[in-house]
Amino acid sequence: MAKIRWLKPQFVESMPDSLEDGIFYISEKYRIALHNCACGCGREVSTPLGPTEFSVRVDNGAVTVRPSIGNHDYPCRSHYLITDGGIDWAGAMSREAIQAGRDHDRLLKRGAPQKRTIFEWLKDIWAGIRNYFK
Numbered sequence: 280m281a282k283i284r285w286l287k288p289q290f291v292e293s294m295p296d297s298l299e300d301g302i303f304y305i306s307e308k309y310r311i312a313l314h315n316c317a318c319g320c321g322r323e324v325s326t327p328l329g330p331t332e333f334s335v336r337v338d339n340g341a342v343t344v345r346p347s348i349g350n351h352d353y354p355c356r357s358h359y360l361i362t363d364g365g366i367d368w369a370g371a372m373s374r375e376a377i378q379a380g381r382d383h384d385r386l387l388k389r390g391a392p393q394k395r396t397i398f399e400w401l402k403d404i405w406a407g408i409r410n411y412f413k
């Protein structure tokens with residue numbers, strides 16, 4: 280499993296059956312981009328494109344993707360940022376941090392459950408942030 284260091288953008292109409300490592304496939308028609316996970320595990324990572332999803336910019340043949348790509352549901356749990364074609368590793372997010380994020384989303388959507396205090400929330404979020412930068 281070799282880590283991929285650079286991704287080259289390739290504009291396609293529809294996606295090929297198998298992806299090549301190191302290529303970032305972009306289909307403007309289907310508003311989606313695909314690439315093989317940069318950790319080298321060979322899994323396909325799909326990034327839907329759109330104002331509330333991922334934004335992809337290509338400058339002088341170098342691709343930049345925002346926000347970061349977090350493959351939390353894959354065994355490798357890799358997390359990286361693609362900037363000017365280069366991979367910046369962000370470190371694996373811990374389960375707790377992901378869970379804290381999800382709980383937080385739920386909280387925003389449904390209103391606060393009453394069984395936890397704000398202090399406990401802050402403690403969890405702080406633990407998540409610390410793990411994130413480990």
Ligand SMILES: [Zn+2]
Nearest residue numbers: 316318320355
């Ligand atoms: Zn991977």
